[in-house]
Amino acid sequence: MSVADELREVVRRSLAGAADRRRFLADEDRPAQIDADLWQLLSGDIGVAGLLIPEELGGGGGTFGELAVVLAEAGAVLAPVPVLSTAGFAVPLLRSAGTPAADAILRRIAAGGVTAAVAWCDDRQPESASFVLDGAAPGVMLAVAGDELWAVEATRIEPMRTLDLTRGMAEVDFVRTEALGRPNTDLTLVSLAAEQVGLAGRILDDAVAYAKVRQQFGRPIGSFQAVKHKLADLLLEVEIGRAALDLAVEAADAYLDTGDADGLRTAAPMVAGHCGEMATLVARESLHVFGGIGFTWEHDAHLYYRRAKADEVLLGHPAGHRRRLAVERGLFGAQRSPSS
């Protein structure tokens, strides 16, 4: 059993043993909550937050491949923990920034239990941002402004109403306290894609299982070509996502090992351009396979659909990523496009 497989097992068991995720859903009165016990278990005991942090900084010294496994597992169950923001966004940004100041923050995260949130700033507003994932009460707040990563201190935090009920976003005003270096933001595209692959794979599995047992017209609906061909097409899209993710993870590890970002520059927009639409498609069509029951509040299909929609636009539109990919592959003219 590989390290990644072992890690997958450990994480899967921890997630399976966690409290009902519905307890942490956003509702009219409050934003989505974090399952603090689960996060302590994952980030502290299992070391998920510090997985990608070098051992000399107190981390697990793991690979991006292992991180992707964790993000996919958490995505598969929509775990109410800040693993994408902390382990998937903040840590890779800090590692690639690579300054002593960034390392100091990595040490704090490696200890576990800390939520780290990243604010993506508009060029015109370097000290405020909206749509900050898990930004309601982070232990560490970072900001990407222009090419630079900053440690910041929040002066105002306002939770936002969100489509995704399983994970919060916030509007944040802040002051920049310390420059941390230049990060490689492509790494965050790969992290997000890992989550998308995980969630799409799971909801497709669930839809397939349902299609095998749900009877209409005296036979399982999965025996009708309309349903079985749809599910086959969805599997193809998921498999393309898995293949693209494998390549992107490989490129991310190559970058982290050698500093050579060439492969990542292609692989990151590639996986981001595919997985954003793929996850939405798979969640939406799986929901359709569930029929009436899938349209009810009690069924979990809509939680996957909500997460997929939120992820689709979180770090830019898939079409924009595809145009960037074309530019990276030599279609220089594409740079002139207004929406690339």
Add this chain to the structure above:
Amino acid sequence: MSVADELREVVRRSLAGAADRRRFLADEDRPAQIDADLWQLLSGDIGVAGLLIPEELGGGGGTFGELAVVLAEAGAVLAPVPVLSTAGFAVPLLRSAGTPAADAILRRIAAGGVTAAVAWCDDRQPESASFVLDGAAPGVMLAVAGDELWAVEATRIEPMRTLDLTRGMAEVDFVRTEALGRPNTDLTLVSLAAEQVGLAGRILDDAVAYAKVRQQFGRPIGSFQAVKHKLADLLLEVEIGRAALDLAVEAADAYLDTGDADGLRTAAPMVAGHCGEMATLVARESLHVFGGIGFTWEHDAHLYYRRAKADEVLLGHPAGHRRRLAVERGLFGAQRSPSS
């Protein structure tokens, strides 16, 4: 029975009685030929060429709706006659140019037997054009250069090798001999769409008929959801095309009656944006329904596919038409787009 229905019957009978269209196909040695007997019958005896020409100029005084019926019927059987170039392009351009010089040419066309071809010029090359439909030996040669319609005299005509084996195109050099006024080119988009609706409707009918009789796995292939749902989806696209064509024809007749081009400015890019892709899709997927036999040279499915592909790009890409439609409906920003 309406005038349009009667006309449809007459044209349909003439087309059914014509020689085998395969005799006129392009091959290695020669470009596609015109069935001169059929064209004499249609244009002279039945008056198809002059259908849209006012009675006082010797024409039939018909409506655009009647013209669309003829173009759809000819498109449905890929008739080897220059009806689109002459009756669908040249006549509407001349009518909308509306000058005495244009009227004089309309008189000649109304007499029948004449092929009229239209050269669409690049702004930089006002005296040469490629892709001139039925341009190999026209009796009347026109050119659209900038906003102006011209009578021209060809100095060089070179037939082109074409994907569509049922209709020729030529490269033409010419001198401009007489300015004919400013035509409304939107009318030609409606003519082309009428042909596309006709050909798509026919090949879909044929595919449906085949799906009812072709047996595999002990039952007609049309009883498998994969096939029947595909055909239902294709019917929807054809019906959208028919609805859009009806609206565009109405707008064209309103313009010809009153000179008010407002409706046409929306309806023409609308029908062109839909029908280009629709005809290709329907021809391609019908071909697929025919299976192996459809992939043979002897089966006519590929002739429809070739025509559909050629029509798709003849007067601009469908996506460009859709962007223009958006501009006409108030998305002014869309004008800044590089490909609209």
Add this chain to the structure above:
Amino acid sequence: MTPEEFAEGARRFLDGHAERRRTVEQRPAARITLFSSSTSDEVERSRVWQRTVFDAGFGWITGPAEYGGRDLPVSYERAYLSLEREYDVPAKGPLTISMGMVTPTVLSFATDAVKDRWVRSLRRADAVGCQLFSEPGAGSDLASVATSATRDGDTWVLHGQKVWTSGAHYADVGLALTRTSAGDRHRNLTMFLVDMKAPGVEVRPLRQMTGSAEFNEVFLDGVVVADSDRLGEVDGGWQVAMATLGFERSAIGGASSGGAGILRMDDLAEWLEELGCGGDPDVAEMYGRLYTRVTAAKAMRRTASNPALGKLLLTSNLNLLGDLVTLALGRQLVADLGRDRTFAWSEFVLGVPGMRIGGGTDEIMRNTVAERALGLPRESR
């Protein structure tokens, strides 16, 4: 009565009882939703208006005179509705099923006594009817309903669970499709008119994935129904159900015109411009595509083409609008910046999947189109 006289009378009535709309097209409201969330106030306003219209002679223009109708051709009804749209009157949504589906079914299949009791009352909105067809185990396959009706002398006793019922909480009667024998498929069902206030009827709101609850579950636990309230033959309920669904398809305001308010293309263009993304070539391209398909859908309704085709086009247009809105709003769709008409679209996006299921799934619609419009063979089922 000439059409002109009729129109004159209608105009007089409307001028006397309603305000003209200031603009024909209203701005989208704060909520952008596909499902009518009829508050009891809204239901009451609809009922009061329908009574007024009925009493003035415009409430059932095509209906038989003996039940308060005018016995006029459908062209008169269209003329009235076209006039009415110029006025600010309560929405018809809460009564669509009652008047468009339940009433004609009762009229076609009930005994004279039952018709006397209900038809006029339903059309005057003194009573409201709902439809008890779908069950958790019978969605696309309606013929597999498991709610049982057992004969007991002159009455029947009903047990079972119905789902996705609109308006059950304010309905007086329900059209219940039940299983009455172990016989062959399509020959083992019977239709009843059930008193929704009878003992054993329990209505619970059903919260859908959008978060709101615009449908109901209805539990039938030993509900007693008189045999005289049976519609059609014993074991002949399938024919009655098919007739009801046929009325649905021809009902004005039926499934094909759902989403009409949201699919107003001029409002959409204006909104995209205000949002500042009219210059995005992808937005423009998608808007052009949607404009074409929405315009075609309207034209196809006028030419009365296959209703299943209309439903398919509607749901694909709603999906396309969802994609367009996602492209235009980006992250503003998924979290609320507090700006008008941005995050509000999220409720719409969440509702679209329901439109692909309710009133016949996309797959059932494709079967219907293939079999009815193209004459393709039925599948071996």
Add this chain to the structure above:
Amino acid sequence: MTPEEFAEGARRFLDGHAERRRTVEQRPAARITLFSSSTSDEVERSRVWQRTVFDAGFGWITGPAEYGGRDLPVSYERAYLSLEREYDVPAKGPLTISMGMVTPTVLSFATDAVKDRWVRSLRRADAVGCQLFSEPGAGSDLASVATSATRDGDTWVLHGQKVWTSGAHYADVGLALTRTSAGDRHRNLTMFLVDMKAPGVEVRPLRQMTGSAEFNEVFLDGVVVADSDRLGEVDGGWQVAMATLGFERSAIGGASSGGAGILRMDDLAEWLEELGCGGDPDVAEMYGRLYTRVTAAKAMRRTASNPALGKLLLTSNLNLLGDLVTLALGRQLVADLGRDRTFAWSEFVLGVPGMRIGGGTDEIMRNTVAERALGLPRESR
């Protein structure tokens, strides 16, 4: 023999018998086509090269020693093929079916005498085999073949028509699936190895919609086959055919890698730039999409995922490329301006529909994916 020793020997052999390619990726040729149009010269060059390779010990690396194989693991074969790709050697296309499908079928199902007669000969390309499966009436439904084989003492007499046969005009033997009884489906077929030069065998070129003729029809009119040339049991032909198709899917250079030359994304990017449309946002978007899916397809072949999934992806990529080319070329795709690599794409565009049918239609592939990879139930057929 260690892998290193093996590779060293292979390198020595290749250096001695072939030129290194000057560039690994060749420019697209004047014709852009999906189907190998093997001229007799090309076939002959392939056969000569295969003989040379075979005699040097690299022609059947994984094969059994008794028929001239090396009995080495498949990793050695991959290593050799990877080396060989660096050299300019004749295309393998004309022999793919013969070596990849016919030979393993003969090896698995023939008598020892027949194996001695053919196996080595087929692998050395002294003989070529073809596949006589499809018929006009048996496309997706292969089990419905109507070509009959009637027993006559120690021989069988075959009557029927086969279609879409590649290489029948230069083949020596054909793998013929025939009907031998009126028994149950899948239990009424028998496979024979037919001498393609025997009396009664007629091969006619079959012109496809692209205009060229890269396949054949084969007419069997009273062709006599010895019972000893039967492969597998009488009425056991279905199992043999399934094994043959299984070999197809694992054959290197099988369906999944078709179109690989045309789907070279770097060449495509360069071409789009030369054409001057790299700045079109639609072209860029579509290129990015295609790049992703082609790259994923390559990776999926390496990880040996479901071959039906690979075939589906291949055909969808070819369709997408057709759309991209249409967008990029516009009218230059449909009429010839005489410019390099413009109108030449029209042959490709015409070939794509054939790729969606040959080697299993998209629909059969979806069934296979759904049943094998997802475990969904088979349809009632």
